[in-house]
Amino acid sequence: MFNVDKIRKDFPILKRNVHGKSLVYFDNAATSQTPQVVIDAIVDYYTNYNANIHRGVHTLSQEATDKYEEARIKIQQHFNAKEAYEIIFTSGTTHSINMVASGFASLLQEGDEIIVSALEHHSNIVPWQMLCEKTNAVLKVIPMQLDGTLDMDTYHQLLNENTKLVFCNHVSNALGTINPIEEIIDAAHKVNAAVLIDGAQATPHIKPDVQALNVDFYVASAHKLCGPTGQGMLYGKQEWLEKLPPYQGGGEMIATVSFEKTTYAGLPHKFEAGTPNICGGIAFGAAIDYMNSIGFDTIADYENELLEYGTQELLKIEDLKIFGTSKDKTAVISFNVGNIHPYDIGAILDKLGVAVRTGHHCAQPIMDFYQIPGTIRASFSFYNTKEEIDVLVKGVKRAQMMLS
Structure with missing residues (x-):
């Protein structure tokens, strides 16, 4: 059985705080976090x-x-x-x-x-x-x-x-x-x-x-x-x-x-x-x-749950638009809120402990196609939770209120 709480214990960095808040790491498309077993392999090489x-x-x-x-x-x-x-x-x-x-x-x-x-x-x-x-x-x-x-x-x-x-x-x-x-x-x-x-x-x-x-x-x-x-x-x-x-x-x-x-x-x-x-x-x-050891089918099923939940909850926010709505996609939600610059929302989310990526994501032709400067990208992994998505949604609402 997939147990996300047990899996999260494999990742030491998920225990840290950012700006006094529990870290919510949604920048997995840029780089994933590293489990202890991989850290141990690195230490073992240089030690032995x-x-x-x-x-x-x-x-x-x-x-x-x-x-x-x-x-x-x-x-x-x-x-x-x-x-x-x-x-x-x-x-x-x-x-x-x-x-x-x-x-x-x-x-x-x-x-x-x-x-x-x-x-x-x-x-x-x-x-x-x-x-x-x-x-x-x-x-x-x-x-x-x-x-x-x-x-x-x-x-x-x-x-x-x-x-x-x-x-x-x-x-x-x-x-x-x-x-x-x-x-x-x-x-x-x-x-x-x-x-x-x-x-x-x-x-x-x-x-x-x-x-x-x-x-x-x-x-x-x-x-x-x-x-x-x-x-x-x-x-x-x-x-x-x-x-x-x-x-x-x-x-x-x-x-x-x-x-x-x-x-x-x-x-x-x-x-x-x-x-x-x-x-x-x-x-x-x-x-x-x-x-x-976790299994890629198991990972895909769980991440699809996160994608569906995140899409559903974010779309409840007024003026929020998701870019990339293919039926076949991985756990990435790229979005903007009204005319607010994505960087500004990303900066406020960081103060709330939420790590997302903002900008053109080294894919500038896509942004030119949509005629936008960039997006806010929340990318999920198998160690993320729906509760963390709730924190993201609350943070986006707060940023919207502050910047509108």
Whole structure:
């Protein structure tokens, strides 16, 4: 049985006060909180076996290597990658996307087309713009609709024999919309285009199966999944990872080096130059274990309850408008109240101990579409409660009264 009170005890930070009020943390789409078991994994690494990996013959190095590679296998199994070496450790989603974009710079040519969606985070827009500048490829955009969903009819019209790459987030960070990635992937493959899915916002709520999706690349960040910051992963099909050139040169990613010629190591080391975030990789594995111990179906069911309750209660507030009303969405409510600037409401909520995100959420094209400066975003996790949502609602009402 799901027991939120028991789960909350796993997160030390939830016990703290902010401005004399009990913390209500509704900024989970920016970063999730960290359970004690993950904190313990970090402390254990630095306390007991801190050493560089892969090349050492001494005991600490071998122990660190084993733990690091065990974490890779945990992530492989979680995402159902065919091989462990198809999981590349990175510093996060942005690093993963840039790695792929850099690799395709040698594969694209003038006249090739790439497609992104209008719902993207800046980290899944800017690297492709930079790629187009380098290669003279053409960037095309899947438009969005008023409810925060993609115009899939236009997407199908955009696809053609010149389409080489398609990029889309699994879930919109600004609106919570769950995109139809199965349809996006299948349609792209019919014109022989590769697909990268940004899973940063999906993976805290959904357990993707990369083989079932038949996706070419899937990227995610540990800190959205109760893990540490500065750690992420790139899944890539073996055949694509072998086509792409290395992203960085240095130690670990080589097979042989001479002043005449260097040969590169096989996967995954080809893309993992230098000393990695060893502790981060191990802690990422611990976070995956923790979330799987709760169960992603259980997490999704509970968070949907929070989403329904939060939507219902917030809509009782006069002049409150929610942006992103797709039937398929994760536990994110992005809203404004009348003409009050979202920053002002967010600042008052902070004084009441409520942490929300305000602004354009690194998704400025979405805000331009709605012709607004930004939104207040309340994003829920499985350790939040309906009582906390009541605190949010009272805080929004108070802010409205003060600012109107």
